[in-house]
Amino acid sequence: MNAPPAGSLEPEPGKKIHLALVGSPNSGKTTLFNALTGLSAKTGNYPGVTVDRRRGLMKHPIGDRDVLISDLPGSYSLHAISEDEAVTSKVLKGELDGGKPDGIVFVADATTLQRSLPMLADILRQGIPTLLVLTMVDELKARGGDLDLFRLQGELGIPLVGVVGNKGLGIDDLRVRLSDPKSWTTACAVPEPNTEARFAWADTLIEKVERHPVSASTLTQRIDAVLLHPVAGLVVFLLFIATFFQAIFTWAAPAMDLFSGWMDLMADYVSANLPASMLTDLLADGIIRGVGAVVVFVPQIALLFGLIFLFEASGYMARAAFVVDRVMGWAGLEGRCFISLLSSYACAVPGIMATRSIPSPRDRLATILVAPFATCSARLPVYALLISAFLPNTKILGPFTVQGLTLMGLYLLGGFSAILFAALFKRGLLKGASLPFYLELPPYRFPSLTSVMLQVWRRLKVxxxxxxxxxxxxxxxxxxxxxxxxxxxxxxxxxxxxxxxxxxxxxxxxxxxxxxxxxxxxxxxxxxxxxxxxxxxxxxxxxxxxxxxxxxxxxxxxxxxxxxxxxxxxxxxxxxxxxxxxxxxxxxxxxxxxxxxxxxxxxxxxxxxxxxxxxxxxxxxxxxxxxxxxxxxxxxxxxxxxxxxxxx
Amino acid sequence: MSGPNPPLTLADLPRVLVARVSHVEDDCVICERLRELGFCPGTEVRFERQAPFHGPMIVQLRGYRLSLRPSEARRVFITPLGGSLLP
Known part of the structure; x- marks a missing residue:
């Protein structure tokens, strides 16, 4: 699992162009990466560091050299305060990914340029050819903003391409530029590396190139008036959780039944049609049923990840994290941890994989330590068998039966234990200064369905x-x-x-x-x-x-x-x-x-x-x-x- | 209360609504990150809302919206701008 990726994705000097995609969270980096690489991308881990390593070859390269793109974890700064964040600067120094990249593609959201430029200043100091990609240029226009992109390019000195990642606009132009990083011009003046100098540099630049400031998204303001409301926001959040459970348990059920039916048919077919022998037994009862136990979960996990990525890309996950932050804070965790715990109710494996989005290593470990308490769907057959065999189906409390309430009790017991033990771990074993909790609230956006589906596919493969x-x-x-x-x-x-x-x-x-x-x-x-x-x-x-x-x-x-x-x-x-x-x-x-x-x-x-x-x-x-x-x-x-x- | 008022921090922003960052505490990991997020001296911050029971608050700065907890907000010192609700 930490094995090196397939040979085709190793950068070879002279034969492949290796580019690193850098940018802050919510900059549209993932959508751009998916639009550029499509199905060729592979997800893995950096050796020794548990951060997603996504790499892929650019589709339809221009010229005769392949372009290998590494998508680095979204980050606000090159000054890493956690091991996970350190990946970006290590890759840029050539310590992790087989040599320095031939070029850096810095992705910035055009509507929040003022926030991203200070990080670009740090990137420019790396001495690697850099290209600036501005995403969401359509949204900038729609919200009344106007940037003088020619002036910006002139002031920075580096090439600049504007794109709309989820609609594929500007991608062709970008592909031409990406195929030849040697032709990229170098930056004019780079500010001093200290934070204040970089922010002052960014402010001066914005003053020069901003013809009209972007106004706040009115749609986002209207939606947030409800979704972040102390009462209405909580109601929507509970509805969201209910829909989530409904989806992974009820909507996925027909597909899961179908898959398990196929597996049974296959096992029966093998036992009936191959000569009775030990090998047939092993194939039918050992291998096919064993694989079946995994394959059965594919529809549920695809749905689970689909929902998570959809809610994440639309901007709701940040709101949900805000709404539950107070409760999670009591347990010593932060709002983002709840997404992992929620996923663990389907299966702890994707739940633990989802902890990668938690920036604090301590919070992340605490979440992993308690995630298996969440009642995963593999427990359901066991619960169902024992409850139906040993508990009466008599009605108490209106429509509720002893059996139903017992099942609910077991689900609640799992969730309650997870929160309780997270609190204990954070107060004892994992005590210490933790990372700050901060979360950007991006405007609501329509997610790119292709991008979401590609992400689901990659997770399913893992x-x-x-x-x-x-x-x-x-x-x-x-x-x-x-x-x-x-x-x-x-x-x-x-x-x-x-x-x-x-x-x-x-x-x-x-x-x-x-x-x-x-x-x-x-x-x-x-x-x-x-x-x-x-x-x-x-x-x-x-x-x-x-x-x-x-x-x-x-x-x-x-x-x-x-x-x-x-x-x-x-x-x-x-x-x-x-x-x-x-x-x-x-x-x-x-x-x-x-x-x-x-x-x-x-x-x-x-x-x-x-x-x-x-x-x-x-x-x-x-x-x-x-x-x-x-x-x-x-x-x-x-x-x-x-x-x-x-x-x- | 006697003596001078303690300096205002971002945690007081709900009472002040709009303010300028005067400085961020020195030497702590969190503070360096807060500066990286844009809490530099002179930056204007605007209060948007706070979750009930002293939960996280949402502030606007440098053209974006950020949610952070009072424990982090206390490390950013501010001077109120117009529209202050302070006596």
Missing amino acids: FLKDAGSVILAGSVVIWFLLNFPKADIPEGMAEGPAHQVQVEQSYAADLGRAMEPLFEPLGFDWKINIGLVGSFAARELMVSTLAVVYAYDPNASIDPETGEPDDEFVGLRQILTTPDPKTGVAPMDFPTAIALLLYFVYALLCLSTVAVIKRETGGWKWPIFMIAYMGVLAWVAGFVGYRLAGGG
């Missing part, structure tokens, strides 16, 4: 690579543990009981029995422990692992009315609650179910999350710490729940 490889490996290991060593199955034994014999003396069973002393106080027997082992690959594999362990065969129980196989849940639910005819004890009882539910609220049971934490924090220290503290917490919560529910 998710599939990260989560895919880990879950695939995990499910193959579990398949192996359950199927070896091979048991002596008596001739003519039915498939179900034969399977049970196999499971009982497999490595997985040994492992489950070895875990019994640890989990016995929570009421878990070795079979449930195997389920826990399964959930290490991915939480939702708990259900399918339990199905294997309890030898539940969905095809064996045919619904007498429809002639269709039963729902997996119905069958497994019956097995879990029906007493064994010999011993009179059901596989699971109410206190055990409560303990298991609470265990799932807190435990870090997901290898993909562990892998992504390792990558984002740059080592094993934090993932191991998280497995430990969440494991202890889960055990204690499970134990308390077990005792309170009358177990033991």
Whole structure:
């Protein structure tokens, strides 16, 4: 994951032109990058630094040399105060990206030029050919602003191109200029490097070139009067959250069902059509179902990132961060952290990836440390199975049932625990001076849909690579543990009981029995422990692992009315609650179910999350710490729940 | 209250509405960043709104809008311009 990018994206001196895209957040840099590079761009990490590294080849280069563009993290200054920000100056010095870039493309929003020019002064001191791109020139005009661009170019001495990134205007002209950085003229006069001199220089320049100042966006003012209102703003924010959840859980459901249906069909097809052998078994039950567990999440995660990027590009995310900043501030975090926590409700992997937008390393780490508490959708199948099996569906409190309220309670418990532990970490472990909280409120803008879709596509690729490889490996290991060593199955034994014999003396069973002393106080027997082992690959594999362990065969129980196989849940639910005819004890009882539910609220049971934490924090220290503290917490919560529910 | 009034900071901007930055505290990481964001001596800042319960406030400066918390705002010292609501 920190591997060097594909050879085609390495700058080679003399063969490729390497350009660095620099600019402040909200300058339209991302849209411009997407318009220039399209699908060729790759997202990765800078070695040792967890900041997005986006690089791509310019589409339709002019001349015979390729133009490689690196999109550097949006930043207000070259004077880095965090490791993440230091990337920009390191790349410009040639310390990170294989040599100094051949040219710097400085992107500035034409409507806030007065703010961006001081940073340009620092850029000009780097001694690298620089080109200034002014974005949003259409908006400048629409809001009554007028800049003398010829004069600006003359005063600066460097080439200047005006573009409208989301409409593609000016891009062709820009591509011609980008293909030949050697032809760029150099800057006339560069101010002293101290802050005040740079701002004075910027003010003088603006005085010379501004024919008419830009007026505030009236549309933005009108929208903000509602969205930032103490009451109305909060209502809109809650509606926004509700829509968000509705989208990732309800709207994504049909596509997710479709994907999981395809995966089942594929696994069934493989088992039915290939000769029965171990390899077929591995392919059908290990590999295809393992990959399926990841692919199922693709629609949901695409929707999640689509919404996040859409809200970010339109300008609402900054407002939402402003509205919740007070609550997040109590937890020692800032408004931006809530976006990551919200994403974690779909899946902690994209949630943790989204922490990259948090400028403070401490806040970012605190958010990563608690993100897995957010009730991700992989917990839902486990919750649904246990709740429907062990809690009554009786109505209390009007239309609400015990089952529904329990589910809601588990979701709230996850969110509440995340905030609480973030507060504890920030007051203890991660104490110290933090970065200032500041957030620019850009005017509302119509996002470029192509740009948003390209960003979603890049995130999906990273998710599939990260989560895919880990879950695939995990499910193959579990398949192996359950199927070896091979048991002596008596001739003519039915498939179900034969399977049970196999499971009982497999490595997985040994492992489950070895875990019994640890989990016995929570009421878990070795079979449930195997389920826990399964959930290490991915939480939702708990259900399918339990199905294997309890030898539940969905095809064996045919619904007498429809002639269709039963729902997996119905069958497994019956097995879990029906007493064994010999011993009179059901596989699971109410206190055990409560303990298991609470265990799932807190435990870090997901290898993909562990892998992504390792990558984002740059080592094993934090993932191991998280497995430990969440494991202890889960055990204690499970134990308390077990005792309170009358177990033991 | 006796003695001279304490100097005004950006955290007092809601009462003052419009002001000029007089200086920013020295030697702290946050302060250097505040200067980079445009809080240089002489810069005009305009109050826009503040979130309830002493939440973050939104100010306008150098043609853009910035949200920051009172804890950061206290490091920027200001002199009020016309329209002051101070007694």
